[in-house]
Amino acid sequence: MESDxxxxxxxxxxxxxxxxxxxxxxxxxxxxxxxxxxxxxSDQTAPATEPPDAAQLQMEYETPEGYSADQAQKYFVSSPxxxxxxxxxxxxxxxYIPTNPGSSFRGIHESIVNYGGNKAPELLTxxxxxxxxxxxxxxxxxxxxxxxxxxxxxxxxxHASMAVYNAWSDRVPMIILAGNHMxxxxxxxxxxxxxxxxxxxxxxxxxxxxxxxxxxxxxFAESMAxxxxxxxxxxxxxxxxxxxxxLQEAERGDLPLQTPRISLTQxxxxxxxxxxxxxxxxxxxxxxxxxxxxMAHDQxxxxxxxELAEALQAPVVNQGGRMNFPSRHHLSQGSHVVAKADVILxxxxxxxxxxxxxMRDRVHREAERRARQDATVIDIGVKDLFIKSNYQNFQxxxxxxxxxxxxxxxxxxSLTEAVRSAxxxxxxxxxxxxxxxxxxxxxxxxxxxxxxxxxAWDASPISxxxxxxxxxxxxxxxxxxxxxDDHLKSNWGRRLWPMSKHYHYLGRSGAGGVGYGAPxxxxxxxxxxxxxxxxxxxxxxxxxxxxxxxxWTAAHHNIPLLTVTHNNLGYHQENMHLQRMSARRQRGTxxxxxxxxxxxxxxxxxxxxxxxxxxxxxxxxxxxxDLGPALLRAMDVIDQGEPAFIDCQxxxx
Numbered sequence: 001m002e003s004d005x006x007x008x009x010x011x012x013x014x015x016x017x018x019x020x021x022x023x024x025x026x027x028x029x030x031x032x033x034x035x036x037x038x039x040x041x042s043d044q045t046a047p048a049t050e051p052p053d054a055a056q057l058q059m060e061y062e063t064p065e066g067y068s069a070d071q072a073q074k075y076f077v078s079s080p081x082x083x084x085x086x087x088x089x090x091x092x093x094x095x096y097i098p099t100n101p102g103s104s105f106r107g108i109h110e111s112i113v114n115y116g117g118n119k120a121p122e123l124l125t126x127x128x129x130x131x132x133x134x135x136x137x138x139x140x141x142x143x144x145x146x147x148x149x150x151x152x153x154x155x156x157x158x159h160a161s162m163a164v165y166n167a168w169s170d171r172v173p174m175i176i177l178a179g180n181h182m183x184x185x186x187x188x189x190x191x192x193x194x195x196x197x198x199x200x201x202x203x204x205x206x207x208x209x210x211x212x213x214x215x216x217x218x219x220f221a222e223s224m225a226x227x228x229x230x231x232x233x234x235x236x237x238x239x240x241x242x243x244x245x246x247l248q249e250a251e252r253g254d255l256p257l258q259t260p261r262i263s264l265t266q267x268x269x270x271x272x273x274x275x276x277x278x279x280x281x282x283x284x285x286x287x288x289x290x291x292x293x294x295m296a297h298d299q300x301x302x303x304x305x306x307e308l309a310e311a312l313q314a315p316v317v318n319q320g321g322r323m324n325f326p327s328r329h330h331l332s333q334g335s336h337v338v339a340k341a342d343v344i345l346x347x348x349x350x351x352x353x354x355x356x357x358x359m360r361d362r363v364h365r366e367a368e369r370r371a372r373q374d375a376t377v378i379d380i381g382v383k384d385l386f387i388k389s390n391y392q393n394f395q396x397x398x399x400x401x402x403x404x405x406x407x408x409x410x411x412x413x414s415l416t417e418a419v420r421s422a423x424x425x426x427x428x429x430x431x432x433x434x435x436x437x438x439x440x441x442x443x444x445x446x447x448x449x450x451x452x453x454x455x456a457w458d459a460s461p462i463s464x465x466x467x468x469x470x471x472x473x474x475x476x477x478x479x480x481x482x483x484x485d486d487h488l489k490s491n492w493g494r495r496l497w498p499m500s501k502h503y504h505y506l507g508r509s510g511a512g513g514v515g516y517g518a519p520x521x522x523x524x525x526x527x528x529x530x531x532x533x534x535x536x537x538x539x540x541x542x543x544x545x546x547x548x549x550x551x552w553t554a555a556h557h558n559i560p561l562l563t564v565t566h567n568n569l570g571y572h573q574e575n576m577h578l579q580r581m582s583a584r585r586q587r588g589t590x591x592x593x594x595x596x597x598x599x600x601x602x603x604x605x606x607x608x609x610x611x612x613x614x615x616x617x618x619x620x621x622x623x624x625x626d627l628g629p630a631l632l633r634a635m636d637v638i639d640q641g642e643p644a645f646i647d648c649q650x651x652x653x
Contacts, residue, residue: 081217082111082248084257088221089121091259092228094148094175096139096526098124098132098553100159102152104179104195107248109150121148124526125556127549129156131519133163134547136174138483138523141506144298146173146231147523153180153195157203157240162513167238168207169350169393170321170510171294173231175224176204176240179248182213186246201240206390213242217257220247225260233265234407235382269414270380270406278345278378278402279418283427285343285376288314291335291355292324292408294381295348299502301409302326305347308416311423313434314345315441318494320487321350322507326500328446330439338371346400347408348381353398380404380411393511449495461649462624464566468492470627471536471564474635479533483524484517485509488573489538489566490653503533515546518563522554525561525643534562534638541567541599541606548609554643555614561643562634565606565650567620570598572652610645619647 085108089097101109112123126132129151136147151160157178167174181187181196201211210230214220220243227239270278282288290309296302305325309316315333316325324347325332338344338355346352356371371377379400387394404411453465468489481503486493499505506524509516521537528535544565554561578593607619616637618630627648634644 077249077251079252080107080111080248081250081252082108083115084217084252085220085243085248086111086116086121088224088259089148090116092224092262093145094121095145096124097121097148097150097177098126098135098523099150100126100129100132100152100156102156102179102195103192104153104156104181104245105150105177105243105248107245108177108179108243111248123150124553126519126553128547129159130161130163130515131522131547131550131553133160133167133174133176134516134519135523135526135550135553137163137167137170137172137509137516138506138520138525139527140172140174140523141520142481142483142503142524142527145527146175146228148175148177150177151179153178154197154200154203155195157200161204162511162515163519164204164238165207165391166510166513166516168391168510170508171234171236172238172510173236174238175227175231176208176238178240178242179245180213180242181245182215182242183244183246192245200242204238204240206388207238209237209239209386211240211242214244214247217247217252218255221257221259225262228262229265234267234410235386237386267407267410268382268385268405270404270411272414274402274404275411275415276418276422278380278404279415279422281343281376281378281402282312282314282345282419283422283424285341287341288312288343288345289317289337289341290314290345290347291317291319291338291349292347293319293321293349293351295408296322296324296502297409301412302500302502304409304412304416308412308419311416311419313431313438315438319349319355320485320491320494320505320507321348323499323502323505326498327494328498328500330435330442332442333438334445341371341375343376343378344371346377346379346381347412348383349379350383350393351395352377352379352400353396356398376401378402378404380406380408380415382407453492453496456651458624459651460622460624461568461651462622462627463651464489464653465492465496466624467538467564467566467627467648467650468496470624470631471538471562472497473628474631475534475536479531480504481524481528481533481535482506482538483521483528483535483561484537484539486538488540488653493538503528514543517543518547519550519553521561521563522550522559525554525559526557529559535560537561537563539563539565541565541569541604542571544606544609545599545604548613551610551615551643551645552613558641559643560638560641562631562638563610563615563643563645564631565619565645565647567606567647567649568652569600569603569649570594570652572597575652605647607645607647610647615643615645617645617647619645621646621648 112118112121132149136149139147151157178200180200181192187193187196205211212223214223223241227241231239309331315331315337317333317335318325349355356377357367357369359367377400384405456463457466482493482505485508487508494505517539525535575593575597579589582589582593607617611617621627621630630646634646637644
């Protein structure tokens with residue numbers, strides 16, 4: 001059944017024009033109502049504006065009285081420094097600059113839109129710096145190219161900080177430009193002082209790779225080239241550059257300026273001898289298992305992992321930080337296979353300790369080993385190459401039997417070649433038997449998944465498996481990308497949908513910062529806009545309320561994005577935490593766990609919020625039979641190049 005909250009595309013601009021004209025007419029009527037008939041007739045014959053007087057003409061064509069020609073000329077800038085900054089940004093190849101406007105970067109803002117023609121880079125208007133930064137996060141995970149969030153000094157960086165931390169934890173590169181006024185004699189009185197700092201980058205320095213504060217235009221050019229190189233060298237991550245307001249706005253001068261050559265550093269590859277030793281261990285193992293997390297940067301990484309896994313006929317556990325391995329491949333297996341492994345190859349794991357062990361009892365600090373006690377652990381990755389001490393996103397220390405420093409994707413070709421060289425005839429002949437075993441295991445697991453998905457199929461609120469199944473019916477005939485994380489939705493996307501491309505699943509936020517989902521989805525959808533690939537965002541309700549303005553950016557910039565909410569009317573993970581604490585303390589698990597965790601009384605009208613942002617919207621939908629028709633209507637909107645939003649009330653997980 002179509003909801004009465006259904007907003008059709010095509011009405012949005014007409015409605016705005018109507019409101020604008022209606023407001024103007026209303027003001028005219030009110031003003032006229034207060035005048036006599038003679039005054040109204042006089043208004044109709046009077047000119048619209050008075051002609052300029054002599055003083056006004058002098059200001060237009062001559063130097064005003066009391067000012068010299070030199071003083072007047074000093075006001076104008078013919079070649080501002082920010083024009084050169086735009087030249088540097090263009091050479092680096094930045095496509096978009098997401099931003100919320102601020103006076104500390106008004107110089108480069110003007111240069112981007114007028115001098116640079118607002119094209120490569122193009123400004124993206126966002127309603128909050130956290131959204132601008134999260135958009136860059138999502139964009140990179142589809143395109144492999146960093147964006148450049150432009151933020152306003154101290155206050156902008158404080159807004160952006162959570163999204164910067166997500167990117168840091170997820171190893172996503174971006175170059176953050178932060179406006180600042182460093183010279184006190186150049187600052188205007190008032191807010192410009194409060195919005196400046198001696199060291200404005202300090203607020204995010206614990207979770208970026210590098211930063212700089214250029215004092216000249218040539219310094220800026222070289223810092224930008226270095227920032228690109230550092231951000232894109234594994235382990236990748238955000239960097240930041242403070243751009244001085246006076247440097248942007250002042251004359252460039254006659255000094256010769258050069259935009260440096262932009263060159264990337266080749267990713268580090270694991271030591272040849274250590275890689276050969278790892279290959280020997282894997283070939284001699286009876287039950288080798290591969291576990292991957294932040295390994296694949298792109299489709300090349302996926303293909304390389306397939307080659308290694310098939311050479312060994314070893315199962316692969318994809319932990320979900322990236323799309324590392326095809327979900328329907330017979331070697332794609334669940335984490336239970338780790339328990340039987342005698343050799344475990346870990347590729348770019350964020351948490352090696354947690355893969356091998358589990359905390360059975362945190363109160364008494366009792367850990368339990370998931371893997372066999374005699375299992376050999378090989379760890380390949382870059383996490384030890386760059387680490388900071390304050391934020392503990394690097395997880396608990398684990399001493400692997402063989403630890404190799406090197407980018408996982410870059411190291412895989414040499415490891416696969418070493419495996420093939422080390423493989424004996426008898427070991428190679430066993431691959432056929434191993435393949436048959438894993439095909440049977442994979443088929444059994446998938447059948448169990450389908451059985452589980454049928455549970456509560458017609459329930460209301462809608463089951464999460466039904467939600468993903470209905471979305472799949474409209475996605476299956478298209479190229480598609482799940483641009484949101486499904487971890488807190490019982491992994492139903494990865495369990496049900498056949499994922500084989502790197503863009504089929506973009507993984508988690510990194511640090512779990514709430515507010516990532518909507519703006520990151522918009523950024524990913526922007527990267528997909530000209531590809532014909534359908535971006536699908538299964539949006540959490542609590543997460544959405546941190547950053548609802550991201551949907552306005554999608555509407556404003558005509559970014560097609562299908563959003564379907566997983567609206568469970570609360571913060572369900574925290575609800576479960578409270579239930580666990582209550583049970584452990586023997587205080588009962590009745591309704592008290594909802595206190596502080598529910599989003600009811602009143603329920604939030606998510607569809608109305610999205611509609612108010614200019615996005616076609618429908619909902620809330622409670623009956624699963626209504627979801628399919630609503631999705632078809634949403635796809636009509638998507639096919640017109642606009643975003644669409646459906647609010648579904650769902651089971652908690």
